[in-house]
Amino acid sequence: MARTAHALHILVKHKDQAEDIIKQLKKGAKFQTLARKYSNCPSGKKGGDLGEFKKGQMVPQFDKICFTGETLVPHLVKTKFGWHVVKVLYRT
Template identity: 60%
Template sequence: MAKTAAAMHILVKEEAQALDILEQLKNGGDFEKLAKKHSTCPSGKKGGHLGEFKQGAMVPAFDKVVFSAPLIEPQGPLHTQFGYHIIKILYRN
């Protein structure tokens, strides 16, 4: 099982906005540009990059997606206490 992963995310307050962003991504939208434009997380300034982190370092629901979902497509929207996340998993080790 993976012990570390790297991911990007876009965090927004409303589910409808998260769904709209996910649709833009499915139609070829650039994840980093959308993160810089829409994300309310400080990582948005870095194109949504969260860097590498250990399993258990993020809130449980986010952690579960990063360490179990397919790497191919952006995941979400995932609701946590912070808002709605669109997650792009870069790799797992």
């Protein structure tokens, strides 16, 4: 079982916007560029990079996708903060 993960994310207020970001990513847009442009999270300035974090460190819905979802593909996650487009880079 993975104990740490490294992820990028883009935080927005509306599901429609998050879905549009995923469409842009599937067409070849760079995750870091979209994070700088759209993310409401301070990590947006760093291209959405959250760095490496431990299991249980993030809110449950976010944590679940980071430790069970497929890596290197964008996922849509709803939390109390809004809608996240999450891309897990790796797990250790």
